[in-house]
Every structure is written in C-alpha cells, then in structure tokens.
Amino acid sequence: MKNEPPVIELKKVCKKYSDDTIALYDISFSLKRGEFCFLTGPSGSGKTTILRLLYFAEMPTSGDIMLDGLSVSAIKPSHLPVIRRRIGTIFQDFKLLNDRTVFDNIALALEVAGYGKEQIRSKIEQAIDGLGLRDKLNKYPRQLSGGEQQRVAIARAIVNRPSIILADEPTGNLDADFTMEVMDILDYLNSRGATILFATHDERLYEGLKRRVITIEKGRIKNIEE
Amino acid sequence: MASLIHRSLTGIITHPVNHFITIIVVSLNIFIASFFYLIYINLNSLSSYLQSSFKIIAFVKKDADPDAIPQIYKKLSQLNSVQSVAYISPEKALNRLKLIIKDDKEILKEINPDFIPPSFEIKLKKWALNTDNSQQLARKINDIEGISDVRYGKSWIESLSKIIITFRTIGIIGGIILFLSASFLISLTIRINISSKIKEIEIMKLLGATNSYIIGPFIMQAAIQSVTGSSIAILILYGVYWSLINNNVFSKINFLNLNLFLKVFDNISIIFLAPKDMLIIFMISAMISILTAYIAINRHLRGYLD
Secondary structure, three states, X not given: OOOOOXXXXXXXXXXXXXXXXXXXXXXXXXXXXXXXXXXXXXXXXXXXXXXXXXXXXXXXXXXXXXXXXXEHHHOOHHHHHHHHOOEEEEEOOOOOOOOOOHHHHHHHHHHOOOOOHHHHHHHHHXXXXXXXXXXXXXXXXXXXXXXXXXXXXXXXXXXXXXXXXEEEOOOOOOOHHHHHHHHHHHHHHHHOOOEEEEEEOOHHHOOOOOOEEEEEEOOXXXXXXX | OHHXXXXXXXXXXXXXXXXXXXXXXXXXXXHHHHHHHHHHHHHHHXXXXXXXXXXXXXXXXXXXXXXXXXXXXXXXXXXXXXEEEEEEOHHHXXXXXXXXXXXXXXXXXXXXXXXXXXXXXXXXXXXXXXXXXXXHHHHHHHHOOOEEEEEOOHHHHHHHHHHHHXXXXXXXXHHHHHHHHHHHHHHHHHHHHHHOOHHHHHHHHHOOOOHHHHHHHHHHHHXXXXXXXXXXXXXXXXXXXXXXXXXXXXXXXOOOOOHHHHHHHHHOOOOOOOHHHHHHHHHHHHHHHHHHHHHHHHHHHOOOOO
16 A cells, blocks of 8 residues: 555646746645645635646646556547546536536536446436435526535536545635535545545635645745645 | 437527527528529529520522532531531421411412522530631531521620620629628537537536547537528528419519510529539538538637647
C-alpha cells in the first residue's frame, strides 16, 4: 500500500493562455488514494484552472499531471472520455439540464458510458441511496431547492462510482444548512474510498478539520497545511 | 443505432419549437430554390421546343427537272448540320395554305398549285442552331444546283440564340445566388439551434461522452429536418404546379396582347420536377444541413482536448 502511486499528482505544472496570461506557476502536489483535500485561495487564484486540468478541459503548458501513475501527456485523446468517467465533477452552478428530469440528469452519466436501461435504473437506485432523492426522480431541476439540485449533481457525479471527485465551490450557492448537508455527503463518499479535491474560498468549511489544505494565490502554491 | 434514433427523436420532442422553426426555414428556402429551378427547366423546355420548330426553306427552281428533286434531296441530307429534310410539293404547300386561312379558303379554290414552287423543309441538328451555322448552311444550300431561293428566320434565330443565352446565364447566376442564400439561412438556423445546446454539450463532455456520441443526434436531427423540410417544399411546389395546370393560368393572361406567344404554350406542356431532380434537391438539402450541423457541433467541441 505504501508503494501505491498517488491518485492525483501535479509535477511543476504551468498554464499560460494564448493572450500571455499566466494562470498557474510551477504547481506541484499530490493526493493519496482516499484523501480528502481542500484547495483554497481567493477568487481568480487558479483553483478552477487546476480542476479544469484534472478533468481534461485543458492541457498544462508545461509540467505533467499523473492520474493513478499514468501521465496525462501519454493518454491518447480518444481515451480521454473513458478516463473522464472515472472522475466525478461537482460545480457551484450544478450544471444540470433543466429540460430533463432528475432521473434523466443522473442517467446521462450512465448513458454516455453505454449502459442499458435496466443497468441505469439499478445504478441510479444505488446512487441516490442516502441522498434523499427517491421521491424527486420525476421532478425537473427548477422544481427543486438549491440543496436538492446539488444533491442531484452529486448523484450524477458518483453514479459511475468514480475513484476521484473534483468539487469546484460546490457550496457557493447554498445556505448554511444545505452546505452542511453537502459536506456530510462528501464525507460519506470519502469514507467509502473516494479521493476528493474540494476547491473553495470559504475557510469556514475546513477550519478545525483534520484535512490537508492547499492554498493557492496568484497562480502559485502559497501554503500546504498538512 | 436504436439508441441514436431514440436520442435524436427525444431531442426533437423536447425542443419542438426550435426544430419546427428549422424545418420552416428549410422548407421556405428549398421551395424558393425549387420554384426557380422549375421555372428554369420549363424555360429550357420552351427553348428546346422553339429550337426544334426552326427550319430552313429551300425553294426549287420552277423550271427544274422533276428528276433532279431526288438529287437535291440527297445533297441536302448529306449536309453535316442537317437533321432532317422534307419535300413539300406544290399541292402540299397549297393544302397547308388552306389550313392557315381556314375561313377564307374559298379564295384558293380555283388556284392551280403549280403557282407555288416545290420546296424542301430542312431541320437542323441541335448543336447547329445558332446564327453563324444557319447563315453558313443557307449559303451552302443556295449554291446547290436547282435551288432558286433559301429562306430562314435570320432575326428569329438571332433572338432565339440571345434568349437561350439569357436563360442559361440567369439560370446559372440565379441558381448560385439562391443556393448560397439557402445554404446561409439553413446553416444559420441550424447553428443557432446548436448554440442553444452548448450547456448540454459541455455537460456530456464532462461526463465522459465521446465526440461521436454527442455529434450523432445532431447529425440525425439535421437529416430529419432537411428531409421533412424538403418534402414540405416539394409538396407546396406541386400544389402551385397543380393549380397552374388546372386553372389554365396562361389562358387568363388576356390583358396583354400575347395571343401569338400563348399559342406557343398550346403546343407544349408545363413540366414538373423529374424524380431525379427531386432526389438531387433532397440530397443538396441534406448535404447543407448535415455539413452545417457537423461543422457547428465540431466548433463547440474544439474547446476540448479529444
């Protein structure tokens, strides 16, 4: 177990855009399997860019990203969709499709992976267990509260049983009660083995918790609090 | 495939307004382009009819030996640009004249047909139907021994040549303009339609959808839209054609002094698009829609690495 490679590892990662804006400088850190790590820093510090690199919306300008010991630069573009299915993503704006029911929104993650109707139904049943969505499956996102919508987004992120969950300010649009609810769900998923990287600028979320906190400022790592 | 069809149809059912608007735009543009094409093929058919009715009349000398007639016939038939030669005897010519002046044919009752010289009616091959060729041929015919005079509608063939060139030019330029404007409007509508799906595309990419999984329904929807739109356009066009034929529109254009012109239409019928033409219209419409959808969707996918 000691020799197991980190689930996520960033090695001297830099990101420069075509307009010469430098979003990240020399970022290096790693996450062990089953770790729950906070990525924090003010708005515009580079947290979202790191997450975008991790779910392959962008490629680093230099440096390397390793997922389960596999270098991202060595992954063929045609294999990226398969790898994305192993990563669950949760966002501040939920990214739900308003013209689809809760069931259809969650099912989308399984449909793209090629699952059949019966498998989809059974996997959704398992995923919503403990998320309090059983009686909401036929509702549309606009009929749900913010907290409920985020639970749907979480259900969609975990329905494929991903080993990594990337959360980008998932509580940013929620009040205190819903925020605690989301934190509890993520804690529960972490206890079941998921590796979680949680980006937030709200320090109240990690204060007093025995979690690693990586602070980013102006695209550089300012501090790693073990 | 079943999943692709299901996803495509679900997309149409959940966003009926977008798809309805796209189908209307496709129908309208294909209707305008097809209507123009219908006019073009009918004008072409008219010009072919007018071409086929063109002939050169060669009059035989009155004192010519009757045995020389077959010789002249042979010489005329051997000319390169000649399609057919018909001998018109004085009797036949007189009968024709009687038919033309139906009401006053009594005037010709006592007339001896011999006052009309025998003649040959010469029809030209299609490629030879132009001013230069007909002039040249008329000269050659005039040089044949036994021919006294050659008549042909010089100004008529000149006008016909101009009309044909004008039809073709209008056809080509108009066709290109209509094709481009139809392509532009159809592609614009499809692009707007796809732009409204950016969020859906982004979410599907995040969830690990392959490009072909995302592109498939858009292509199929574009194909459905183009086939439906083109079918509606062809049906409307047939309706317009049917009402033109059944209401005999040409006979109602009496306010202009077009009697002679309208007589031409008595001999030809308005034609509708051939199955081959309809197939071409369907294929062009489908090509525009599918290609546009493919380009538009790829533009949105370009933001991703795969």
